Amino acid sequence: MNRNNIIYTVIAIVLLAGAFGLFSSRIDLTKEKRYTLSDSTVKILESVNKPMTIDVYLEGDFPASFKQLQNETKFMLEEFRKINPKIDYRFIDPIKTKMSQDTLMAMGMQPSKLTDMKDGKISEIYLFPYAAIKYDSRGTSLPLIISQTGIESSEQLTKSIENLEYNLVSNIKSITRPTKKNVGILINHDELNPQQFHGFMQMALENYNAGPIIPQNQIELTLADVPRLKKMDALVIAKPRKAFTDGEKVIIDQFIMNGGKTLWMMDAVNAEMDTLFRSEKIMAYPVENNMTDFFFNYGIRINSGLVKDLKKSALIRLQAGEVSGNAQYASFLWPYFPLGIADRPNPITKNINPVKFEFPTSIDTLGRKNIRTNVLFESSERTKIKQVPNFVQLGEIVTEDSIRPNERPETPKIFAVSLEGKFTSAYAARSEKNAYPGFKAQSSANKMIVIADGDVGRNQVYKGNPLPLGQDLLTKQTYGNEQFLRNALDYLLDDSNLMQLRNRNIEARLLDRQRIDEEKSYWQWLNLLLPLAIIGLLGGVFYWWRKKRFS
Structure with missing residues (x-):
């Protein structure tokens, strides 16, 4: 055999080996790098030190759009397995394997019903687009399709694919980490009661150790509470209606300076919908919580004027008439319940349902050195302020004439912000620092979220039973409050930079369905005969x- 042969x-052997998939190297040529795993993902996958099985219930006969989700999931899990062979996966058809719906629902999976049209025939398909992760006698299930209303199914699937890496890796991280982070709920300032805060607590307990922080003296936070606060990774303050003392502010200030994260849900005005339904008219008045100087130090100010959004508002149910003695109800836009709709690319607010605020006020951002302020939600351009x-x-x-011809709407008002950077203590140049042993004047890199509404984390209660957070009993709407606050906690406690994966954008390159139907036969014959002709x-x-x- 000569040299050329x-x-x-x-060359022939190499080409055949490549054709049969013996080489696994790939080059990602996509603009958005959709087939390249992030460094954070790789690090978490490499940390899995015991066998892990991921069961994906996306096998069976379903539309092409779901086939795309199936293929993307399969590709990603194959990449996971290449990085760490301890991670294995399998695709299961629950219909073919005759798994009962009760079994799947007991695993936390809810069925999805699809209407499919094929060759002029309409059929209904039931499927369970979930994945179940099993690791070291623990298990969890996660939906592969995001829950977001008001969008087309094709857009929903595209966003689900965008969220796929974060969805899988965040759950892998949660199930494999040996200990959970601690979240404290401050209880001492007439905050939301346990029933009203039940939905938030259930959500927080899924991934964190969450529990109340009650001052030892039952009056206010003191130095005696510092050892317990030091065990907390984050502190949640939900609708305090009693003023903070100067001593408490120093304690919280030093909690932040020592790396503690904080989630503030603050009311600057007292106005309750329950009272308004009973009396049809209430007096709204400012709430003094003695925190103005505290927040001013971080470059924000919570104002006391109520925000009325005449464009992006939630619905309320009111009696609109009476027929034969029976009350007739209708839904109306209520301007004091503005909706938070994500207008900016931010991992906390992306791909979630609108967030319902109740009697919020506005936040002014003043700017501070070494602190980056990000707006999470703001009102529309058709906004008015009612001073109290x-x-x-x-x-x-x-109504159509909510803004009179002689009135001018305000500029959009901010409802929620995130702050990140190196925070400087509000007491660095004040005498109060002398009363705190080991006082620290500046924090390392830290985060904080401030929301100008104390009710954003409150769930409704019906006949003594708390409803899921974000669910409205009267209008049957489900808002994105739970997902927003879940993302807020994950953002605050994310030490792996995973949240940035939620900002991934994948360009949808969709085919023209009408053209496919019209030219189907032409392209089928072309694909059949052209290779033979060549x-x-x-x-x-x-x-x-x-x-x-x-x-």
Whole structure:
């Protein structure tokens, strides 16, 4: 065998090996790097030190759009397995394997019903787009499709694919870490009661150790509470209605300076919907919590004027009439319940349902050195401010003439912000620091979220039973409050930079469905006959060349 034949043989063997998938190297040429795992993901996958199995219930006969989600999930799990062979996966068809719906629902999976049209026939398909992770006698299930209302199914699937890496890796991180981080709920300032805060607590307990922080003296936070606060990774303050003392502010200040994260849900105005439903008119008045100077130190100010959004508002149910003695109810836009709709690319607010705020006020951002302020939610351009004290009445529902010709709407108002950077103590140059042993004047890199609404984390209660956070009993709407606060906690306590994966954007390159239906037969015949024609042409050329050469 001469040298050329050896070279050709080697090339042929390499090409055959590549064709049969013996080489696993890939080059990601996509603009958004959709097939490249982040460094944070790789680090978490490498930390899995025991066998892990991921069961994906995306096998069976379903539309092409779900096939795309199946293929993307399969590709990603294959990449996971290449990085760490201890991670294995399998795709299961629950219909073919005759798994009962009760079994799947007991695992936390809810069925999805799809209407599929094929060849002019409409059919219904039931599927369970979930994955179940099993690791070291522990298990968890996660939905592969995001829950977001008001969008097309194709857009929902695209966003689910965008969220796929974060969804899988965050759950792998949660199930494999040996200890959970601690979240303290401050209880001493007439905050939300346990029933009203039940939904938030259930959500927090899924991934964290969460529990109340009650001052030892039952009056206010003191130095005696510092040892317990030091065990907390984050502190949640939900709708305090009693003023903080100066001593408590120093304690919280030093909690932050020592690396503690804080989530503030603050009311600057007292206005309750329950009272308004009963009396149809209430007096809204400012709430003094003695925190103005505290927040000013971080470059924000919570104002006391109520925000009325005449464009992006939630619905309330009111009696609109009566027929034969039966009350007739209708839904109306209520401007004091503005909706938070993500207008900016932010991992905390991306791909979630609108967040419902109740009687929020606004936040002014003042800016501080070494602190980056990010706006999470703000009102629309059709916004008005009602200064307090003032009356609020049910007659203020949104109508076409809510803004009179002689009135001008305000600029959009901010409802929630995140702060990150190196925080400087508000007491660095004040005498109060002398009363705190080991006082620290500046923190390392830290985070904080401030929301100008104490009710954003409150769930409704019906007949003594708390409803899921974000669910409205009367209008049957489900808002994104739970997902927003879940993302807020994950952002504050994310030490792996995983939250940035939620900002991934994948460009949807969709086919024209109408053109597919119209030209289906043409392309089928073209794909069938064109390769045969090319092979025949090449065969004819080769035959002619061979005949000419050896004639």
